[in-house]
């Protein structure tokens with residue numbers, strides 16, 4: 001019996017597509033339960049509260065065997081990194097990609113409108129260490145001073161960012177250089193231009209692109225499942241649009257790691273959560289421009305959304 005390692009490149013409702021020795025094969029899970037390692041995220045998430053939906057995701061490295069004329073997946077290897085989001089329908093956290101070494105958080109300058117809450121809280125879905133780049137798309141469109149503030153706040157917080165336009169070609173070669181020789185995971189709201197950007201980077205139509213809805217100027221969920229696309233130089237995981245991560249049961253260390261600039265001020269109590277406790281210095285720091293007011297507001301909104309579950 002042939003036994004090999006492969007990687008999951010696409011998941012459909014009934015089976016998986018895996019790349020094995022450079023070719024794509026269809027495979028199913030052998031037996032009822034897949035053997036596998038614990039995920040990296042278990043360090044950051046409260047194991048007692050968290051429910052994960054899927055046993056496999058795009059990017060997973062798996063062991064397969066060829067048996068009775070078909071490929072069977074017998075085991076998943078430990079994930080080096082992963083990205084989760086809360087699935088409102090299934091009421092579970094769902095892993096949408098793994099084993100990437102670059103996370104691109106994609107937000108449009110406009111159309112749909114810049115969503116600072118998305119920009120400032122999406123990093124919470126990441127588990128594992130990797131290069132993080134905020135990609136602000138559609139730079140050919142007009143944007144407001146408030147939108148500019150959101151972008152500036154990301155720079156001030158110390159994150160890497162790039163502004164691109166798939167339409168005019170602005171900075172596409174800069175981003176291509178950044179993603180080359182890496183595995184990049186694209187996450188963003190529906191309509192933010194992820195698939196268009198992927199096509200621009202590959203210089204060919206790899207993914208379908210959707211129009212925005214005429215009514216709300218929002219995306220129409222054109223990409224419906226994650227997919228790993230690659231050529232000799234690029235490896236990019238395109239994902240379906242997400243509204244926000246909602247990191248229920250992410251531990252405090254995981255939350256505060258997404259706001260590294262909050263270490264620039266010191267509150268009276270070391271375990272201050274910056275949500276109005278006495279001796280909290282967050283507002284003063286925002287007033288003095290040490291941290292951004294937008295990021296502090298989004299942080300507090302996220303803490304409320306999570307119902308104090310952190």
Ligand SMILES: Nc1nc2c(ncn2[C@@H]2O[C@H](COP(=O)(O)OP(=O)(O)OP(=O)(O)O)[C@@H](O)[C@H]2O)c(=O)[nH]1
Pocket residue numbers: 137138139140141164165166167168188189190191192193194195196197208209210211212219220221222223224239240241242
């Ligand atoms: N003006 C302008 N429009 C863009 C740009 N990039 C993408 N668009 C438009 O934005 C719309 C949505 O693009 P998609 O690439 O389908 O967005 P997506 O993020 O993949 O959306 P989902 O698959 O639904 O998650 C399309 O109408 C694109 O033509 C850009 O750089 N400038």
Ligand SMILES: [Mg+2]
Pocket residue numbers: 194195196207208209222223238239
């Ligand atoms: Mg898409």
